[in-house]
Amino acid sequence: MMESCPGCDLLPWLVLPGLLVFLGYWYLTQNHQHWKKQNVPSLPDPLPIFGHMLPVITLRDNIGTFAERLHWYNKDASMLGFHFMGQPALLVREAELVKIVLQANFSSFRSNLLQLSERNDPVLSKNPFFINEPGRWKETRMRIGSHLTGTKLGRLFVIVDQVVRQMKSFTDRRIGSNGFYECELKGYFVRCTGEVVANAAFAIHGQSFEDQPERLSFYEMAKTIFEPTTINGIKQALLFYLPAFGELLGVSFLQKSTDAFFRENVTAIIKQRREQNASEPPSDFLQYCIDAAPEQDIDAIVADVIIFYMDMYETSSTSLASIFYQLSRHPDIQAKLREHVTEVVQSEGDGRVTYESLKRMTYLDQVINEALRILSPLGALTKLCSEPIRLTGSDGITCELRPGDPVFVSIQALHLDEKYWPDPERFDPDRFAAENEAQRNKMAFLVFGEGPRMCVGMRLGLMVVKMTIANLLMNYQVEASPKTKLPLEIDPTSIVSNVKGGLWARFQKLDQ
Numbered sequence: 001m002m003e004s005c006p007g008c009d010l011l012p013w014l015v016l017p018g019l020l021v022f023l024g025y026w027y028l029t030q031n032h033q034h035w036k037k038q039n040v041p042s043l044p045d046p047l048p049i050f051g052h053m054l055p056v057i058t059l060r061d062n063i064g065t066f067a068e069r070l071h072w073y074n075k076d077a078s079m080l081g082f083h084f085m086g087q088p089a090l091l092v093r094e095a096e097l098v099k100i101v102l103q104a105n106f107s108s109f110r111s112n113l114l115q116l117s118e119r120n121d122p123v124l125s126k127n128p129f130f131i132n133e134p135g136r137w138k139e140t141r142m143r144i145g146s147h148l149t150g151t152k153l154g155r156l157f158v159i160v161d162q163v164v165r166q167m168k169s170f171t172d173r174r175i176g177s178n179g180f181y182e183c184e185l186k187g188y189f190v191r192c193t194g195e196v197v198a199n200a201a202f203a204i205h206g207q208s209f210e211d212q213p214e215r216l217s218f219y220e221m222a223k224t225i226f227e228p229t230t231i232n233g234i235k236q237a238l239l240f241y242l243p244a245f246g247e248l249l250g251v252s253f254l255q256k257s258t259d260a261f262f263r264e265n266v267t268a269i270i271k272q273r274r275e276q277n278a279s280e281p282p283s284d285f286l287q288y289c290i291d292a293a294p295e296q297d298i299d300a301i302v303a304d305v306i307i308f309y310m311d312m313y314e315t316s317s318t319s320l321a322s323i324f325y326q327l328s329r330h331p332d333i334q335a336k337l338r339e340h341v342t343e344v345v346q347s348e349g350d351g352r353v354t355y356e357s358l359k360r361m362t363y364l365d366q367v368i369n370e371a372l373r374i375l376s377p378l379g380a381l382t383k384l385c386s387e388p389i390r391l392t393g394s395d396g397i398t399c400e401l402r403p404g405d406p407v408f409v410s411i412q413a414l415h416l417d418e419k420y421w422p423d424p425e426r427f428d429p430d431r432f433a434a435e436n437e438a439q440r441n442k443m444a445f446l447v448f449g450e451g452p453r454m455c456v457g458m459r460l461g462l463m464v465v466k467m468t469i470a471n472l473l474m475n476y477q478v479e480a481s482p483k484t485k486l487p488l489e490i491d492p493t494s495i496v497s498n499v500k501g502g503l504w505a506r507f508q509k510l511d512q
Contacts, residue, residue, distance in 0.1 A: 034088040035081030040399045041074050042081030051083025057241055059233045059492045064379015064412055067091060071413030078393020084113075085241060089406035094393055095420060095443040098409050101383055102443070102451040108389040110134060112453070113382035113406050114240045120252040123259060126303035127310055128456060132384070137453070144307055144456050147288040153463055155283035156200055157355040160464055163195045164471045170209040171476065171507055182481055184502035185321035192468055193317045194222050200285045201308040202262070203269045221261045225254065226314045226495065233493030254306075262309075266302050311457025316464050318377040318496050319368075323469060325503040326371040326427050328480040333429060337367050338473045345474070353470045355463075364466055366429035372447045373415045374427060375488070377496050381409040381449060411446045412497070420444035472507075479506040 035042035043052050055061040061069070070091045074080055080091045092098055101109045111132040116125040124130065128144065131137040170191065174181040191208040198206025198218040206218035213219045226232075238246035239253060252259075270290060273281060281287050289304045327334040340363040341353075348357055358364075385405040392398045401407070416424040420441050421431070430436065448455040455461070472478075481504035489500045 032083070035399075038081075038399050040079060040081045040090075040397060041077040043070070043073065043083070046083035049086055051085050051087070051089075053083075053085055053241055056492075057237050059230065059237070062233075062379065062490060062492045062494055063240075063382065064376075064410075064497055065490050065492065067380035067382075067408045067410035068413045070408065071410040071417075076395070078395045078397050079391065079399060081399070084406045087404070087406065089408065090391075090399060090401065091408040091410065092391070093410075093413075095414065095441045097391060097393060098414070098446070098450075099443045100391065101407055101409065102381070102446075102449070102453075105389060106451050106453075108387040108401075109383045109385060109407060110453070111384040111386050113384045115243070116239060116253060117243065117247045120247055120250055121254060123263075123299060123303045123306050124253050124310075126300070127307050128453075129310075140307075141453075141456050143292060144304060146292065147285060147304070147308075148457065148460050152283075152288060153459060154355050156285065156460065157463065157467070159200045159284060160196055160467050161353075163192060163199060164467055166195065166209045167192050167468070168471065168475055171472075172509070173211075175507065175509060180479070180506045180508040182483070182504065182506045184483075184504055185324050186317055186498060186502055189317040189320040189324075189468070190223070190313070191219070192320070193313050193464060194219055196464055197222070197309050197312050201305045201312075202265050203282065203284060203286050204265055218265075221258055222309070222313060224258055228491040228494035228498050230493055236495055262306065263298070263302050266305055267298050270298065270301060308457065308460075311455065312461060312464065314496055315377045315455075316461045318498065319372055319461070319465055320468055321499075321503050322375040322377070322497075323368055323371040323465070324472075324478055324505055325484070326374065327367070327473075328478045328505040330427055331479075333367065333427070334473070334478060337363055337469075340364065341470045341473055345470070353467060353474075358463065358466045358470065361466065361470065362434070363429065364469060366432040368462070368465060368469070369432040369445070369447070370427060370429040373421070373431075373445060374425070375497060375499075376411045376415055376447050378447075379410065379412045379490070379497050381411060381446065383407045383409075409446070414444050414446060417444065475510060476507045477510055479508065481505050 032046050046052055047054060050057060053066075056063060056066050070080055070082060071093055075093075078092070078094045078097060080093065082089055082091065092101060112129060114130065115132065116130045118125045126140065128137045128140040131140060171181055174183070195206045195208035198204050198208065202218060204218055206222075207213035208219040210217070210219070235246075235251055235253070238249065238251045254262075266286065269286060273287070273290060281291075285308050286301075286305060289301045327337070341361055344357050344360050345351060345353055348354060383406070385401040385407060386403055388403065389401050390398060391401060414420065418424050421444070431440070443450065448458045483501075483504035484499075485501040488503075491498045491500045
């Protein structure tokens with residue numbers, strides 16, 4: 001009779017955990033040799049689960065600064081492999097490859113990487129930026145675009161003009177007897193873009209220029225969405241990089257109180273306007289949404305209004321901050337731009353900036369483009385491969401991309417790459433002069449994106465930015481402030497390119 005082996009009954013229980021650990025590790029790391037097998041230069045040592053994204057997850061980088069670091073990791077290569085969480089991903093460094101991704105082979109990259117849960121963000125998930133189904137995003141984009149035609153922008157200009165006048169009154173009050181108003185530029189311009197959104201999209205007074213706005217005013221509620229805080233940074237990490245976990249926890253981009261505030265205001269105005277059935281309804285964005293589909297459900301109209309808010313509020317204020325920061329540091333260019341704006345306005349006789357006069361301010365366009373080249377409001381574009389494709393760089397490096405593979409483009413790094421921009425750190429609006437157009441590579445300037453999915457609100461955003469700059473420069477001198485911390489560093493808790501500590505400047509009336 002065989003004797004039983006002491007401890008043999010425990011052997012399976014000892015082997016099984018080890019086997020499970022081994023299989024789990026193999027599963028989580030099986031793609032780690034993906035780029036080596038394709039002979040594509042890549043970042044070393046991806047971590048299980050997180051890949052190379054741990055700096056973003058732990059809020060040491062935002063997505064823009066992370067992509068910028070990737071771009072400079074191997075400056076001699078046309079592309080760089082890395083791991084987005086547990087998945088092989090690619091960053092393209094050449095403008096020619098960027099053109100393939102965003103334009104020439106758009107059908108292979110029609111989807112955006114970052115998405116939101118329809119369950120937790122039922123309104124914001126309808127933004128065309130977060131929609132990947134071809135039919136849905138095209139339909140939404142066309143609908144929003146129909147609200148922003150040249151004629152309708154001309155009508156919205158009246159609202160923008162009124163808001164800019166309020167901004168000048170606010171600035172004069174703040175200057176007071178001090179002789180100047182020193183401010184953090186993003187916070188200053190959020191008042192302007194926020195009031196435009198409140199007036200045009202929500203048909204309410206946003207209280208953006210009140211000295212003490214109410215706690216539940218549009219100005220105070222809107223600030224909570226994009227404000228760079230650790231809590232917002234953690235939320236964004238869960239939403240965009242750990243979406244299954246974020247959905248399980250019920251994390252949403254819009255706070256429930258903010259969602260309710262927007263929804264209740266829009267619902268009340270829609271009901272009021274439908275009951276009044278005026279022969280000449282207001283010419284604002286909300287009315288355009290109502291007119292497009294009078295019987296459309298409230299959620300869809302609220303979604304369109306939120307899209308307007310997303311495209312207007314944050315990116316336009318961030319852009320204005322970057323532009324005025326550069327103008328404050330380059331008084332010669334500021335003086336030249338003021339002279340140009342004044343000349344165009346005076347040529348029309350009444351001394352006021354008009355919708356048509358903005359179109360003739362060509363040097364203003366140059367200044368805007370150059371300032372946003374140096375500090376773009378959005379640091380990176382993130383796409384998702386939707387069809388198999390082979391990419392080949394000018395250096396002969398090739399890679400095979402599969403559906404579902406993430407593809408990154410660093411906007412900020414391309415804008416500062418000396419391959420495309422001589423002396424890239426220098427602020428020189430003449431780079432964008434008409435006579436220099438042939439020397440520029442269009443795909444190395446991506447402030448508004450490129451291709452079929454470029455920013456749908458670009459024309460409106462530019463109108464607001466140009467109107468604000470023109471009016472402020474005709475009334476104020478802008479000077480640099482020592483409160484700006486140099487060198488500039490992007491806040492890692494911010495989804496856009498907000499600078500740590502802010503960009504500061506001083507406004508002084510020209511007639512002083």
